[in-house]
Amino acid sequence: MKPLPSPQALRLLQGLIRRPCLATRPRPCPPFLHLSKHFHAAARLDRTETHVLSDIGEGVKEVQIIQWFVEEGAPIEEWSPLCEVQSDKASVEITSKYSGVIKKIHFGQDAVVQVGDSMVDIEVEGEEGEGEVEDNAVQQQQQNSSDLADAEQLAEGGGEAVREEAELLEEKAAPGLRSEPSGKHASLATPAVRGLLKEHGLAIEDIPGTGKDGRVLKEDVHRYLEKGSGQPSPSPSSAPPAATRPEVDAKQTETPQKLTPVQAAMFKSMTASLNIPHFLYSDTADITNLALMRAKLNAARNPETAPKYTYLPFIIKAVSLALNKYPLLNARLDVTTDPKKPQLLMRPVHNIGIAMDTPNGLIVPVIKAVNARSITSISQEIQRLSQLGQAGKLGNNDLTGGTITVTNIGNIGGEVVAPVIVEGQLAIVGVGKVKTVPVFADDGLTVKPAQVANISWSADHRVVDGATMARMAQVVQKYLEEPSSMLVDMS
Missing domain, CATH: 3.30.559.10 (Chloramphenicol acetyltransferase-like domain)
Known part of the structure; x- marks a missing residue:
């Protein structure tokens, strides 16, 4: 199997296939006309920074994660929201300290996080020391030339072949390198919207969001409910059979259900009040x-x-x-x-x-x-x-x-x-x-x-x-x- 090109070559290839000239010319436009932005005077150094849960005041020592606004492999900007957490005092939105790509999320939804715990690892872009810039710049220039050659070679087969090859490579490439949005906004919603979803037993993934970046709004939920209520009601033959109802001698069952963040906070507060x-x-x-x-x-x-x-x-x-x-x-x-x-x-x-x-x-x-x-x-x-x-x-x-x-x-x-x-x-x-x-x-x-x-x-x-x-x-x-x-x- 032919080895995959480097991530840099993949980025160059994506730039090539999106140019309009591919639709009319057998060969791509000269790459140097539109790919010069990938060259840097200084060498890039990707490093990983860990975002820890800081002290949010009022003696709060731990919080429960309500929802994540990001997923692994997704880009993140400094001060952009990472997640929403619930303490025994309030619901707080945690924002990112860095710009980069999410590499690892350490805790899942509903997990309890202590102050000082690592929450996410973010790969950020920086500059190397002056003593190493010259040597690495030469290496980077050689790598860029190699990447350009790989990209042009992949483009030889014509626009359609390049497009098919690029799609295959994008499926195999790391999520952080994909140019299409990774869908991290698909489940964004305010607590009020989530309460409305819970009240009607709806899944947020089923509702098209019209807010910024696909955020689900209250109007989207009401629109979805109105659309559902306008559908014809099921016929009596499609109604749940009577056998689903418990019999007189049915045995009791218990289904575990986690406390909501507010219920968990109330549990802690009222337990302390018992003293x-x-x-x-x-x-x-x-x-x-x-x-x-x-x-x-x-x-x-x-x-x-x-x-x-x-x-x-x-x-x-x-x-x-x-x-x-x-x-x-x-x-x-x-x-x-x-x-x-x-x-x-x-x-x-x-x-x-x-x-x-x-x-x-x-x-x-x-x-x-x-x-x-x-x-x-x-x-x-x-x-x-x-x-x-x-x-x-x-x-x-x-x-x-x-x-x-x-x-x-x-x-x-x-x-x-x-x-x-x-x-x-x-x-x-x-x-x-x-x-x-x-x-x-x-x-x-x-x-x-x-x-x-x-x-x-x-x-x-x-x-x-x-x-x-x-x-x-x-x-x-x-x-x-x-x-x-x-x-x-x-x-």
């Missing part, structure tokens, strides 16, 4: 006056400049005002510096996390410096975080630094919740569904409708006693029942 001794405090707040104020504000607002007010920004501001009176609930318990002498770390800034339901699962973005914000500012920040959360684009800074958490389970349903404290915090508040109930008026005789909601607290019983928690809860309840009193205490 905190919880206690629950719950009460019902009459928020009729708040409901009336909210309705007036929404009716008078300019939709183009002001966000729509929900109950949540008022609740968050009420919690922040109450923390001014009970700063203990904003502190952190330090048991690692000296386990024999635990201490409280007091924190003056109120960074309040909000539990949020997203296509990727439960996440807790953080509204920073609530004690320096107005209710309108809080509402705008909730809107920003919600939009990023639905799109799967929340950054590490959006998901870290919380000092206390609010979870509004009432948006989905349920009146009472026993929330679990987030590690590094001392308390969490859960708000139930707002409902209308009959209550007695001040005269004790007449009955009137009222808007009420259950508010439940969980606190760390190692440093927070029941009385302190109850007093804190009463202050928050007062602010919600008489929202005008918040104006007096706002600084």
Whole structure:
């Protein structure tokens, strides 16, 4: 079998067969007219650089790989995305430190990578030392001449023969030398798109992407679903047979399924939370006056400049005002510096996390410096975080630094919740569904409708006693029942 030409000769051959003159001339155009770019004044030196997982902050020691944006043999540019990883804090996109060709990927999808581990090997192009340039330049010139001769010899048989030979060689050549795209963008998609695919049980490879470099967009998924729904439904004869349904005496089976990155992060976080001794405090707040104020504000607002007010920004501001009176609930318990002498770390800034339901699962973005914000500012920040959360684009800074958490389970349903404290915090508040109930008026005789909601607290019983928690809860309840009193205490 005739030996394959060198990679350099292959590149020259590919340049030859793509020139228009091959369609009309029996011999290729002179190679020196269009291949001079392959000559270098200095010799090229291909070396391999290893991209390691750097420290991404916030004490993160390991991450789980959600998806790779590259594959072995594909070219990569500096600062281009390599992969997306999920820590117990946030989803982060890792970018390349080098430009070159991916030689080896050390970890697969869903693998857990420690900080400092090698992630990928990248073959990069560099220059040799000055002492070796002259000798190697001569060798390179001789090699280039040989490569040109090989390319011209392969081109002797005419355009079609060269084309067939080139196709055969490209199939056998290393993937990194192929001039056609290697398809590394075929599986690119945002977490929101992947959540949509998972919801409908679709494979991303089956959907044509119309985004940049073939990226699959939400519109592509919806278009694919509409096309599928327009097809005629299968006839009854093609429906799954009744035998596929379990029999009454069928044996139970269990199919392993890996946790999603968000579920894995929640598993770790909640497992750590089990070390905190919880206690629950719950009460019902009459928020009729708040409901009336909210309705007036929404009716008078300019939709183009002001966000729509929900109950949540008022609740968050009420919690922040109450923390001014009970700063203990904003502190952190330090048991690692000296386990024999635990201490409280007091924190003056109120960074309040909000539990949020997203296509990727439960996440807790953080509204920073609530004690320096107005209710309108809080509402705008909730809107920003919600939009990023639905799109799967929340950054590490959006998901870290919380000092206390609010979870509004009432948006989905349920009146009472026993929330679990987030590690590094001392308390969490859960708000139930707002409902209308009959209550007695001040005269004790007449009955009137009222808007009420259950508010439940969980606190760390190692440093927070029941009385302190109850007093804190009463202050928050007062602010919600008489929202005008918040104006007096706002600084």
